[in-house]
Amino acid sequence: xxxxxxxxxxxxxxxxxxxxxxxxxxxxxxxxxxxxxxxxxxxxxxxxxxxxxxxxxxxxxxxxxxxxxxxxxxxxxxxxxxxxxxxxxxxxxxxxxxxxxxxxxxxxxxxxxxxxxxxxxxxxxxxxxxxxxxxxxxxxxxxxxxxxxxxxxxxxxxxxxxxxxxxxxxxxxxxxxxxxxxxxxxxxxxxxxxxxxxxxxxxxxxxxxxxxxxxxxxxxxxxxxxxxxxxxxxxxxxxxxxxxxxxxxxxxxxxxxxxxxxxxxxxxxxxxxxxxxxxxxxxxxxxxxxxxxxxxxxxxxxxxxxxxxxxxxxxxxxxxxxxxxxxxxxxxxxxxxxxxxxxxxxxxxxxxxxxxxxxxxxxxxxxxxxxxxxxxxxxxxxxxxxxxxxxxxxxxxxxxxxxxxxxxxxxxxxxxxxxxxxxxxxxxxxxxxxxxxxxxxxxxxxxxxxxxxxxxxxxxxxxxxxxxxxxxxxxxxxxxxxxxxxxxxxxxxxxxxxxxxxxxxxxxxxxxxxx
Amino acid sequence: xxxxxxxxxxxxxxxxxxxxxxxxxxxxxxxxxxxxxxxxxxxxxxxxxxxxxxxxxxxxxxxxxxxxxxxxxxxxxxxxxxxxxxxxxxxxxxxxxxxxxxxxxxxxxxxxxxxxxxxxxxxxxxxxxxxxxxxxxxxxxxxxxxxxxxxxxxxxxxxxxxxxxxxxxxxxxxxxxxxxxxxxxxxxxxxxxxxxxxxxxxxxxxxxxxxxxxxxxxxxxxxxxxxxxxxxxxxxxxxxxxxxxxxxxxxxxxxxxxxxxxxxxxxxxxxxxxxxxxxxxxxxxxxxxxxxxxxxxxxxxxxxxxxxxxxxxxxxxxxxxxxxxxxxxxxxxxxxxxxxxxxxxxxxxx
Numbered sequence: 066x067x068x069x070x071x072x073x074x075x076x077x078x079x080x081x082x083x084x085x086x087x088x089x090x091x092x093x094x095x096x097x098x099x100x101x102x103x104x105x106x107x108x109x110x111x112x113x114x115x116x117x118x119x120x121x122x123x124x125x126x127x128x129x130x131x132x133x134x135x136x137x138x139x140x141x142x143x144x145x146x147x148x149x150x151x152x153x154x155x156x157x158x159x160x161x162x163x164x165x166x167x168x169x170x171x172x173x174x175x176x177x178x179x180x181x182x183x184x185x186x187x188x189x190x191x192x193x194x195x196x197x198x199x200x201x202x203x204x205x206x207x208x209x210x211x212x213x214x215x216x217x218x219x220x221x222x223x224x225x226x227x228x229x230x231x232x233x234x235x236x237x238x239x240x241x242x243x244x245x246x247x248x249x250x251x252x253x254x255x256x257x258x259x260x261x262x263x264x265x266x267x268x269x270x271x272x273x274x275x276x277x278x279x280x281x282x283x284x285x286x287x288x289x290x291x292x293x294x295x296x297x298x299x300x301x302x303x304x305x306x307x308x309x310x311x312x313x314x315x316x317x318x319x320x321x322x323x324x325x326x327x328x329x330x331x332x333x334x335x336x337x338x339x340x341x342x343x344x345x346x347x348x349x350x351x352x353x354x355x356x357x358x359x360x361x362x363x364x365x366x367x368x369x370x371x372x373x374x375x376x377x378x379x380x381x382x383x384x385x386x387x388x389x390x391x392x393x394x395x396x397x398x399x400x401x402x403x404x405x406x407x408x409x410x411x412x413x414x415x416x417x418x419x420x421x422x423x424x425x426x427x428x429x430x431x432x433x434x435x436x437x438x439x440x441x442x443x444x445x446x447x448x449x450x451x452x453x454x455x456x457x458x459x460x461x462x463x464x465x466x467x468x469x470x471x472x473x474x475x476x477x478x479x480x481x482x483x484x485x486x487x488x489x490x491x492x493x494x495x496x497x498x499x500x501x502x503x504x505x506x507x508x509x510x511x512x513x514x515x516x517x518x519x520x521x522x523x524x525x526x527x528x529x530x531x532x533x534x535x536x537x538x539x540x541x542x543x544x545x546x547x548x549x550x551x552x553x554x555x556x557x558x559x560x561x562x563x564x565x566x567x568x569x570x571x572x573x574x575x576x577x578x579x580x
Numbered sequence: 581x582x583x584x585x586x587x588x589x590x591x592x593x594x595x596x597x598x599x600x601x602x603x604x605x606x607x608x609x610x611x612x613x614x615x616x617x618x619x620x621x622x623x624x625x626x627x628x629x630x631x632x633x634x635x636x637x638x639x640x641x642x643x644x645x646x647x648x649x650x651x652x653x654x655x656x657x658x659x660x661x662x663x664x665x666x667x668x669x670x671x672x673x674x675x676x677x678x679x680x681x682x683x684x685x686x687x688x689x690x691x692x693x694x695x696x697x698x699x700x701x702x703x704x705x706x707x708x709x710x711x712x713x714x715x716x717x718x719x720x721x722x723x724x725x726x727x728x729x730x731x732x733x734x735x736x737x738x739x740x741x742x743x744x745x746x747x748x749x750x751x752x753x754x755x756x757x758x759x760x761x762x763x764x765x766x767x768x769x770x771x772x773x774x775x776x777x778x779x780x781x782x783x784x785x786x787x788x789x790x791x792x793x794x795x796x797x798x799x800x801x802x803x804x805x806x807x808x809x810x811x812x813x814x815x816x817x818x819x820x821x822x823x824x825x826x827x828x829x830x831x832x833x834x835x836x837x838x839x840x841x842x843x844x845x846x847x848x849x850x851x852x853x854x855x856x857x858x859x860x861x862x863x864x865x866x867x868x869x870x871x872x873x874x875x876x877x878x879x880x881x882x883x884x885x886x887x888x889x890x891x892x893x894x895x896x897x898x899x900x901x902x903x904x905x906x907x908x909x910x911x912x913x914x915x916x917x918x919x920x921x922x923x924x925x926x927x928x929x930x
Binding site: 103106107110194197200201240242243244245246247248249250251263264332333382386387388389395396397398399401402403405407409410411412472473474475514518521522523 | 620625626627628629631632635639650651652653654657658662687688689740741742743770771772773774775776777779780781783784786795796797798799800802803808809831832898899900
């Protein structure tokens with residue numbers, strides 16, 4: 066317990082301060098946890114490793130959590146991993162339940178964060194050994210599993226699949242990067258586009274555009290009215306929130322936290338896949354998922370617990386293999402590098418003090434994040450009360466600044482934001498679906514890399530079925546997910562046609578009565 | 581929306597102070613290099629050697645010149661583009677041999693740096709470029725690998741194509757073609773991305789040899805043989821003289837003596853005749869071609885003074901870098917010669 070002597074007041078202040086700044090970064094569209102950690106990384110020189118880590122872990126936890134705020138209140142995912150939070154969060158906010166949605170999200174986040182921290186603490190080296198059993202083949206199948214749920218996320222299966230395919234197609238524009246082991250050649254574009262689209266469309270401008278800008282365009286089309294929905298907003302006493310919301314949802318909470326931790330520990334699979342998988346597993350496994358996507362707290366529980374559970378998960382390969390689990394831990398590793406500390410399979414046994422310090426910072430940052438957000442929510446939720454003619458221009462400005470900043474000042478990212486804003490608007494006008502499209506966009510390029518690399522490594526398509534028992538389990542899950550989508554699709558069609566027949570016979574009766 | 585007067589007052593005061601302070605910082609420097617200086621690097625990773633080394637150099641330079649300088653890990657193509665845009669000297673770049681190897685390998689987005697940019701001073705070497713095999717591999721040495729390929733056995737090497745990771749592979753292939761003509765195709769490249777991907781290829785048995793680094797893989801070499809993750813060094817591409825300059829303790833628990841077992845004369849890769857292949861990964865500055873030559877001179881002078889003080893060498897060595905300062909003109913000639921040598925190898929195996 067020698068590490069206790071290293072825990073001073075500055076350590077806790079830095080972790081808490083980090084969580085606060087992280088929340089602000091996460092809450093601003095276009096600013097991410099990764100950016101917050103990158104900006105503060107040079108401070109670790111001055112602060113020293115342990116104090117530096119306290120600050121960076123605070124930023125990490127805060128940054129991931131902060132993404133829920135714009136996702137719920139404005140339909141803009143603050144971070145890519147909060148996409149699924151918009152599915153139910155925004156409909157709840159529109160019903161005047163923004164505060165309730167945020168409270169559910171914060172509790173789910175802290176539970177996800179703490180469960181993953183416990184898993185990290187107890188099982189890190191063992192899980193790292195398990196994670197290396199996932200080769201390109203298994204990683205491709207995990208992405209495929211996340212993609213297979215596209216159809217079940219949509220009101221119409223075919224429309225969902227079509228939208229998803231468009232998303233995948235958009236993700237393949239650009240080069241097959243050498244840093245992925247590709248040939249560095251561009252495709253799906255004309256030569257004159259190369260200077261702009263060499264690396265494809267950037268994820269965050271696409272996300273903010275398709276969610277944020279398109280929402281604003283749709284609202285603008287309706288005309289700015291002064292009534293808003295704020296008259297219906299429930300404020301005070303938790304805005305309609307009570308802990309009983311979690312009754313019967315514990316399985317969802319724990320399952321989603323484990324899914325988040327698990328996906329986090331697989332390097333290269335990414336945070337968005339975690340929340341998408343958790344969300345869709347809830348949709349597939351829950352007894353009643355009919356309200357999901359229309360404003361059901363269970364969707365928020367799944368999404369937020371999974372994306373916060375990533376934090377602990379992504380630290381598993383970082384601290385047990387020296388391999389970052391996601392983009393933020395890829396920056397975090399710089400804190401060790403700058404101090405000349407090697408991170409690899411022997412890091413934990415050789416640096417036990419630093420290891421305990423990190424665990425303390427992680428748990429403390431989660432707790433600070435919880436209290437900061439839980440008690441600030443009633444003020445944060447009032448954002449929606451700002452008149453739209455003031456709020457929307459501010460959001461557009463923040464989106465533009467965020468898009469410009471995300472890759473250190475690339476103007477084309479701003480154009481991307483606007484192009485996808487208009488595209489998002491048109492998509493909804495012609496009846497396509499945004500959620501499957503964006504999931505296709507995020508996961509498409511990863512699916513391609515892992516698919517091609519699997520074939521290059523093993524040389525045969527049959528390897529996807531024969532590689533390992535893990536591959537077989539994943540196929541069973543994919544199959545179950547597809548069957549579920551089809552059954553749900555058929556059920557909903559049957560229900561529609563039943564309603565349609567009832568309506569027609571009712572109207573016939575009406576006509577008879579009239580005549 | 582109305583703000584209370586106190587807040588407006590405080591806000592204005594803070595703004596005025598920041599403007600005044602900012603101006604002070606900008607005016608503090610009296611050389612041709614002024615204002616805020618952004619140093620872009622050719623890697624997106626803040627955990628890698630480029631960021632680490634650049635941070636060390638830029639910190640010292642910023643202090644010496646009394647300027648506000650910041651390292652941005654933007655990646656090669658974004659860094660080149662940023663450098664193309666700014667001829668004022670407010671954007672500088674630090675990168676390594678990848679900048680010309682990418683061009684030699686014909687990677688899209690890489691031009692001839694000697695034509696398009698001004699090559700600035702070299703600052704350090706990372707001596708850690710390495711090749712590893714699983715601990716229980718039948719290949720004990722690099723000679724075993726060359727001999728196996730010469731005997732018609734397929735040997736798979738996981739690399740990231742088009743640069744520093746590939747040059748050792750190319751040299752090995754060249755050596756096989758010299759020692760066992762016609763058998764060089766038995767050495768097969770497994771093109772992967774990050775270090776994690778390369779390691780994974782080894783764990784999966786999809787590669788027999790991987791490219792790695794002393795920094796990233798040293799801990800793996802200390803795992804017991806029954807661990808699936810255990811590896812063994814077979815070759816460090818650095819010159820013997822370079823490793824000899826490393827701290828005696830080496831890195832982690834692998835001493836300098838142990839590392840010397842994997843360089844010349846213990847491990848040699850022929851380039852034909854008496855010439856053998858070595859590769860030191862060197863970091864250097866790149867400038868916009870139209871930048872004021874006085875800035876080139878100013879940075880050269882500042883670095884000469886910094887290296888004369890000797891503190892930077894200690895910091896670099898502690899982080900397992902070998903200090904290697906050469907002023908711009910000397911560096912440019914030296915790197916051009918280096919490029920010409922490697923061009924020959926790459927041509928030979930085409």
